[in-house]
Amino acid sequence: MKKWKRLAAFVMAAAMLLGIAACSEAETSETAGGAESSAETGTAAGGSESAVNPDEPAWKSNTEPVDLTWFIGASWYPYTWGDSLVSQYVTEKTGVNVEIVTPTGDVNEELSLMMISGDLPDLISLGSWESSYNTLYEGGYVYALNELADQYDPYFYNVVDGSVIKWHTKEDGNLYCIPNDAYGEDQMRETGMTAATQTFLVRKDLYEDMGSPDMTTPEGFLEALRLLKNEYSTYKGEVITPFYAQGGSGYGLSTFLQNFLAVPYEVDGTLYDRLTDPDYIEWLKMFRQAYEEGLIGIDFLVDSEDQVTEKANNGRYFCMLREWTGMQEANTILAQSENPDSYYIAIDGPTNADGDAPMIFPGSLDGWMSCFISKSCENPDRAIAFLTYLSSEEGQRDIFLGVEGETYDMVDGEPVMKEEFVDMMTTDFDTFSNQYGLCDTYWMLRNSVIVDQWRPESEPYIQQMSDWADEHAYIEGGIYNNLEPTGDSDAAIAATRINQRWQEVLPELITAASDEEFDQIFNDFLADRDSYGYDLVVEYEQNLLTSRQNLMAE
Amino acid sequence: MKRKAKKKLLALKKQWQLQSMVIPGIVWMAIFCYIPLVYLIIAFMDYNISVPLFENEWVWFKHFKAFLTDDRFWRSVRNTLGMSVLKIFIGFPIPILFALLLNEIRNEKFKKMVQTISYLPHFISWAIFGGILLNWLSETGIINQLMVSLGFQDRAILYNADPDNFWMITFLSDTLKETGWSAIIYLAAIAGIDPGLYEAADLDGANRWQKMWYITVQCIRPTIAILFILAVSNCLGSNFDQIFFMKNSANMPKAETIDLYIYNMGLGQGRYSFSTAVLFFRSIIAFGLLQLCNFVSKKLTGEGII
Numbered sequence: 001m002k003k004w005k006r007l008a009a010f011v012m013a014a015a016m017l018l019g020i021a022a023c024s025e026a027e028t029s030e031t032a033g034g035a036e037s038s039a040e041t042g043t044a045a046g047g048s049e050s051a052v053n054p055d056e057p058a059w060k061s062n063t064e065p066v067d068l069t070w071f072i073g074a075s076w077y078p079y080t081w082g083d084s085l086v087s088q089y090v091t092e093k094t095g096v097n098v099e100i101v102t103p104t105g106d107v108n109e110e111l112s113l114m115m116i117s118g119d120l121p122d123l124i125s126l127g128s129w130e131s132s133y134n135t136l137y138e139g140g141y142v143y144a145l146n147e148l149a150d151q152y153d154p155y156f157y158n159v160v161d162g163s164v165i166k167w168h169t170k171e172d173g174n175l176y177c178i179p180n181d182a183y184g185e186d187q188m189r190e191t192g193m194t195a196a197t198q199t200f201l202v203r204k205d206l207y208e209d210m211g212s213p214d215m216t217t218p219e220g221f222l223e224a225l226r227l228l229k230n231e232y233s234t235y236k237g238e239v240i241t242p243f244y245a246q247g248g249s250g251y252g253l254s255t256f257l258q259n260f261l262a263v264p265y266e267v268d269g270t271l272y273d274r275l276t277d278p279d280y281i282e283w284l285k286m287f288r289q290a291y292e293e294g295l296i297g298i299d300f301l302v303d304s305e306d307q308v309t310e311k312a313n314n315g316r317y318f319c320m321l322r323e324w325t326g327m328q329e330a331n332t333i334l335a336q337s338e339n340p341d342s343y344y345i346a347i348d349g350p351t352n353a354d355g356d357a358p359m360i361f362p363g364s365l366d367g368w369m370s371c372f373i374s375k376s377c378e379n380p381d382r383a384i385a386f387l388t389y390l391s392s393e394e395g396q397r398d399i400f401l402g403v404e405g406e407t408y409d410m411v412d413g414e415p416v417m418k419e420e421f422v423d424m425m426t427t428d429f430d431t432f433s434n435q436y437g438l439c440d441t442y443w444m445l446r447n448s449v450i451v452d453q454w455r456p457e458s459e460p461y462i463q464q465m466s467d468w469a470d471e472h473a474y475i476e477g478g479i480y481n482n483l484e485p486t487g488d489s490d491a492a493i494a495a496t497r498i499n500q501r502w503q504e505v506l507p508e509l510i511t512a513a514s515d516e517e518f519d520q521i522f523n524d525f526l527a528d529r530d531s532y533g534y535d536l537v538v539e540y541e542q543n544l545l546t547s548r549q550n551l552m553a554e
Numbered sequence: 555m556k557r558k559a560k561k562k563l564l565a566l567k568k569q570w571q572l573q574s575m576v577i578p579g580i581v582w583m584a585i586f587c588y589i590p591l592v593y594l595i596i597a598f599m600d601y602n603i604s605v606p607l608f609e610n611e612w613v614w615f616k617h618f619k620a621f622l623t624d625d626r627f628w629r630s631v632r633n634t635l636g637m638s639v640l641k642i643f644i645g646f647p648i649p650i651l652f653a654l655l656l657n658e659i660r661n662e663k664f665k666k667m668v669q670t671i672s673y674l675p676h677f678i679s680w681a682i683f684g685g686i687l688l689n690w691l692s693e694t695g696i697i698n699q700l701m702v703s704l705g706f707q708d709r710a711i712l713y714n715a716d717p718d719n720f721w722m723i724t725f726l727s728d729t730l731k732e733t734g735w736s737a738i739i740y741l742a743a744i745a746g747i748d749p750g751l752y753e754a755a756d757l758d759g760a761n762r763w764q765k766m767w768y769i770t771v772q773c774i775r776p777t778i779a780i781l782f783i784l785a786v787s788n789c790l791g792s793n794f795d796q797i798f799f800m801k802n803s804a805n806m807p808k809a810e811t812i813d814l815y816i817y818n819m820g821l822g823q824g825r826y827s828f829s830t831a832v833l834f835f836r837s838i839i840a841f842g843l844l845q846l847c848n849f850v851s852k853k854l855t856g857e858g859i860i
Contacts, residue, residue: 106821106822108821108822108824109821112603112824112826115603115604116603131822131823131824132824135603135604135824138604139602139603139604140604141604239694248802248803249803250803297693297712297715298712298715298804299692299693299712299715301715301802301803301804302712302714302715302802302804302805303688303692304685304688306685306689307688307689307692486823487823487824488823488824488825492823493819493823493825496818496819496822496823497626497819500818503803503806504803504806504807506803507715507803507804
């Protein structure tokens with residue numbers, strides 16, 4: 001019996017050893033492979049440069065069928081490649097067949113697994129706020145796009161905006177990714193389109209019935225809520241929920257509200273502690289007061305997304321601090337309901353004591369999601385050529401408008417989407433996206449500056465919200481986008497702790513019994529914040545900001 | 555001794571078809587349970603996924619110090635223990651009682667129906683069950699409507715916003731979802747009782763209560779003991795799915811368990827070493843608890859698992 005046990009133990013140990021050996025072997029061969037391929041790029045870059053024509057995009061010279069997998073770091077991304085008209089057209093034109101991969105769980109977990117196993121998809125679209133964003137290029141998992149472009153497709157530089165390249169070039173002088181939806185300040189000024197989304201929304205018919213009260217001051221806001229409670233707590237058959245703030249305590253009542261109050265990011269060249277701004281505190285205290293009087297609940301901190309959607313789609317909210325982009329569906333439903341005036345409109349919301357115009361957050365050169373080419377990609381030449389194609393005006397048009405004569409016509413030299421498809425966008429969005437794949441279906445490399453000129457005019461109830469946001473955008477603010485440290489550095493850990501603590505503290509502040517208790521909780525939080533390493537975060541953000549400013553001043 | 559071993563080997567050879575069926579299980583265990591054990595050492599390193607395992611910097615107890623000095627970690631320990639205590643001391647007997655009750659039902663059809671319905675919720679994932687639950691608990695949900703119309707409350711309450719309710723909500727919802735499923739193992743144990751015992755008891759004139767207590771309960775005692783030992787040793791674990799879908803920023807102070815702490819402070823930021831350190835620590839405690847429980851159980855009831 002004993003021997004048998006020993007034997008089993010030996011087998012187990014052997015299996016474990018084998019496991020270790022296999023793992024370390026795989027690792028060494030992998031790094032060797034990485035070194036090899038980078039050496040390859042180095043030598044090849046010298047040799048074959050003469051072969052490529054810088055005046056012609058490389059995708060035109062090679063349209064052999066090739067498969068590229070494309071990881072999109074958004075688990076909610078619902079579309080596929082190959083079934084829709086647009087994707088078939090692009091595949092036919094460039095030879096590139098894309099297989100879209102989306103994470104089934106946490107984006108970073110899934111990417112980490114792929115990195116360890118050395119099996120990354122060819123193309124990776126990822127938000128810069130994800131912790132694996134830095135790992136991708138710091139760990140050498142992705143190609144430097146500038147090297148690939150130099151070697152295979154110099155036309156890349158003709159289609160990707162210079163300021164975008166400048167912004168995204170890392171300290172080592174390499175460009176690892178290009179973003180979608182990047183907005184330069186000049187572009188925003190010229191076109192008037194700013195990608196600003198933050199709005200203060202009220203239900204139109206209700207607000208007008210209440211006599212369009214002024215809600216820009218804490219007193220006015222409170223009065224409006226009182227009026228609502230006393231006379232309109234049920235309106236046209238719906239029990240009204242007075243207030244909603246998007247993203248709960250971490251966003252809606254934090255940076256979102258601060259932007260409305262025009263709390264500065266920077267004072268005299270140093271970062272400003274926006275959280276302790278007196279105007280902001282005053283407004284938070286107003287919300288506390290409103291809670292004490294039973295004028296608002298904290299349902300917006302508790303409700304699940306489904307519950308919020310249900311309330312919004314039935315017009316149950318009175319007012320909201322919410323990005324208008326999230327309200328397009330609700331407004332469409334409401335405008336077509338039996339109360340066609342029950343949709344939401346953007347009005348002037350919370351304003352600071354000086355009455356300064358709000359500083360609504362604009363788009364920035366940082367963009368939304370960035371696209372990498374991984375070193376697991378067997379055809380980096382085709383991948384970079386594909387990126388060049390997608391970034392070019394031709395590629396943008398193919399992706400956004402589809403096929404000339406089928407989905408759009410040329411009118412006076414300008415492409416215009418056919419009327420039936422413009423209608424389909426509101427009446428049958430499913431077919432529009434899945435069967436045709438038009439407009440924003442494949443947004444992975446969308447250049448808003450280019451496609452917005454072709455975008456069909458929105459319905460007035462949507463246009464109104466977007467106009468308000470554009471009008472109040474703080475165009476210079478793009479440079480403050482995503483200053484927070486990410487990854488696993490000490491500063492990033494401190495920032496996460498502080499944010500997570502703040503998200504817990506905010507509900508306590510609003511439900512505090514008195515202003516004194518509010519002050520007590522708030523001061524405790526500030527002390528906690530210091531103990532978590534707030535100075536590290538500030539130092540990191542200040543350095544990043546300064547380096548960005550220097551970069552753009554060059 | 556030698557001969558005995560030879561005999562064993564011979565037996566093994568004879569039943570190789572049967573034995574080979576175990577191999578996939580052993581391979582699975584080796585790959586998913588034993589090989590990962592090697593990676594426990596990253597708890598003592600600053601592990602970077604792009605660097606080969608043994609080339610990472612050794613930092614020894616840095617990560618352990620980091621969470622042991624973190625008051626939020628201790629808060630998560632408190633929350634985990636709080637929920638576990640509810641689960642073990644109130645929740646543990648419920649499936650046993652349920653199984654005993656089911657066993658006493660004479661109408662087979664009705665019994666089967668109750669059993670099936672009661673374990674069905676187990677197959678709904680927490681993502682969905684949690685969503686349903688949040689709707690029930692909301693201001694316009696069924697629970698508020700019921701409480702208000704019955705006069706227990708004068709107005710709707712946001713149940714899920716009050717941290718003090720959280721433990722109870724998780725406990726009750728877990729019981730609701732899992733009772734039927736947990737009862738199955740007891741029902742199986744009850745089914746294995748020799749009917750002769752009951753017949754003998756009948757002859758002795760035992761009534762139903764006496765039969766239940768002196769035969770059924772005594773016969774499933776080993777099962778109860780084993781499950782209790784396992785439950786106690788798992789008291790630092792929690793149902794991550796359940797809590798993940800029911801937490802929000804308002805109830806977080808009472809909702810963050812150790813699992814959620816690891817997720818929030820570790821995995822979410824790619825801090826694999828830190829997460830491993832916390833898990834390692836937890837496993838050691840769990841191992842200690844298991845041994846302790848086993849020891850106590852053996853002394854008291856003569857039943858143990860090791």
